[in-house]
Amino acid sequence: MDGAGPARRIVAEAAGHASEIARRTGITPCLATVLVGEDPASATYVRMKRARCAKAGIASRFVALPAATTTSELVDTLGSLSQDPEVHGILLQHPVGAHIDERAAFEAIAPEKDVDGVTMSSFGAMSFGLPGFASCTPGGIMRLLDEYRVELAGRRAVVVGRSPILGKPVGMLLLARDATVTYCHSRTADLGAVLREADVVVAAVGRPRLIRGQDIKPGAVVIDAGYNPGNIGDVDFDSASERARLITPVPGGVGPMTIAVLLAQTVDAARRQTGLTGVRADR
Ligand SMILES: Nc1nc2c(c(=O)[nH]1)N[C@@H](CN(C=O)c1ccc(C(=O)N[C@@H](CCC(=O)O)C(=O)O)cc1)CN2
Numbered sequence: 001m002d003g004a005g006p007a008r009r010i011v012a013e014a015a016g017h018a019s020e021i022a023r024r025t026g027i028t029p030c031l032a033t034v035l036v037g038e039d040p041a042s043a044t045y046v047r048m049k050r051a052r053c054a055k056a057g058i059a060s061r062f063v064a065l066p067a068a069t070t071t072s073e074l075v076d077t078l079g080s081l082s083q084d085p086e087v088h089g090i091l092l093q094h095p096v097g098a099h100i101d102e103r104a105a106f107e108a109i110a111p112e113k114d115v116d117g118v119t120m121s122s123f124g125a126m127s128f129g130l131p132g133f134a135s136c137t138p139g140g141i142m143r144l145l146d147e148y149r150v151e152l153a154g155r156r157a158v159v160v161g162r163s164p165i166l167g168k169p170v171g172m173l174l175l176a177r178d179a180t181v182t183y184c185h186s187r188t189a190d191l192g193a194v195l196r197e198a199d200v201v202v203a204a205v206g207r208p209r210l211i212r213g214q215d216i217k218p219g220a221v222v223i224d225a226g227y228n229p230g231n232i233g234d235v236d237f238d239s240a241s242e243r244a245r246l247i248t249p250v251p252g253g254v255g256p257m258t259i260a261v262l263l264a265q266t267v268d269a270a271r272r273q274t275g276l277t278g279v280r281a282d283r
Contacts, residue, residue, distance in 0.1 A: 001223075001248045003140070006147045007256035014264040015056035021270055022057070029270030030059040031089040031115065031262070032081045036074060036096045037067035041229065046093050052259050058266055061087060071101045075108040082110035088273050089115030089266035094165060103164075112273065115265040118165055127172040133265045138170035140257025141202060141223050142177075148246055150221050153178035156197055160184045160211065160234065161204035166225060170202050191215070203234035213239025222247040225254045 018029050031053055035046045046062070053060040063077060074096070081090050090113045096102050111121040117135035125132030134142075145152065157179040161167035171181045179200065184191050195201060195215040203211050204225040211234055216222060222244040226234025233250030241247050248254055 001144055001148050001221075001246050001253060003144055003248060003253040003255065003257045006144060007140075007260035010143070010257075010260035010264050011052060011056050014058070014260070014267045017267045017271065018057045021267065021274060021276060024276060025274045027270065027274050028057070028059045029088050029267050030061060030086055031091060031266045032061040032063060032084075032087045034063045034065065034074075034077060034081070034090070034092045036065045036069050036093070036100065039095075041227075042093045042095070046091075049091065049259055049262060052263060053266070056263050056267075058263060067097055069097075069100070071099075071104055074100060074105045078105060078108035082108065082113055085273075087113065088270035089113050089262075091116045091262065092118070094118075113269060115262060115269050116165070117169065117265075123164070123169060123172075126169060127176075129176055133269070134173065134261070135165045135169040136261040136265070137166050137204075137225055137254060137258045138173050139261040139265075140254055141170055141225060142173050143261065144223070144248065144254065144257055145200075145221070148221075150200065150246065152200065154180070155199040156180050156182070157200040157202065158182045158184060158194055158198035159202045159204060160191070160195075161202075161206070161225075163204065166204040167202075170204065170225070174200070174202075201235075205234050207234055208232040209234070209236040211235045211240065213241075213243050216240050216243040218243045219245045221245060223254060224248050224250050226250065227255070 022028050033046050050060045081087050090109045106118040114122045117133040122132045126134050157174045159167050159171045162185045175181045192215045200221045202223045208228045224233035224235040231251045
């Protein structure tokens with residue numbers, strides 16, 4: 001399952017909407033990215049997001065904070081960006097240092113600017129099918145499943161991982177589409193046995209090549225949302241692709257979709273905040 005092509009189409013559509021907003025209001029949609037510390041992978045992801053914004057005609061503001069930033073300093077920064085009328089979307093790059101209360105930081109993002117779908121308000125709205133922004137990777141996964149016309153109703157979906165921005169929300173989105181969802185995690189007994197029952201597997205745990213072909217039910221759909229150093233996914237692609245009907249690669253699968261959804265949601269946030277109607281909403 002190629003994510004790069006669909007991602008390009010989503011970004012092209014977002015770029016069209018961004019230019020329409022600029023033409024009609026004189027306002028350029030703007031994403032603020034906040035990076036705490038100097039983790040090289042996080043810095044790369046933020047650079048990628050800003051570069052794609054620039055290509056799509058979306059402005060970005062970059063806030064780099066030192067690793068020693070406290071929770072209250074980070075909350076203040078995110079609070080100021082939430083109040084800033086020139087900023088339409090806010091992204092706090094995860095993970096932040098262990099000394100920071102990441103939940104408190106996420107909650108400092110105003111829901112209408114939470115284009116990364118990380119607040120409890122966004123999670124609740126997404127879970128109940130109400131307007132709001134989905135977490136970007138889960139949103140991208142659902143679009144990819146739709147792109148490949150994967151039927152979900154009544155299918156057994158197994159999500160490996162329960163992180164607040166990936167595993168948990170993707171399970172809720174699958175549930176909303178009438179899949180029978182099982183969450184697996186570090187305390188799950190006999191992960192292989194659970195996986196072998198799955199029609200759809202979403203690997204979202206961050207452990208390189210944890211899932212191998214022998215754990216995949218023949219004909220299953222496998223989504224590898226793992227991001228590990230060196231662009232290695234959570235799934236052993238070679239052995240899993242021998243049994244899967246559809247499988248996402250790393251790179252070129254879920255990753256590009258994550259950034260595409262972020263851009264689309266930023267433009268949608270700008271459209272709502274500028275009070276513009278007539279530019280299609282993404283959700
Ligand atoms: N606040 C957030 N933090 C993090 C998120 C997130 O969605 N919101 N997700 C991950 C990492 N991530 C975005 O931040 C991310 C990872 C990988 C890619 C991607 O496109 N990867 C490419 C390969 C990259 C390369 O060529 O070096 C691919 O898979 O094709 C996008 C986003 C953690 N943090």
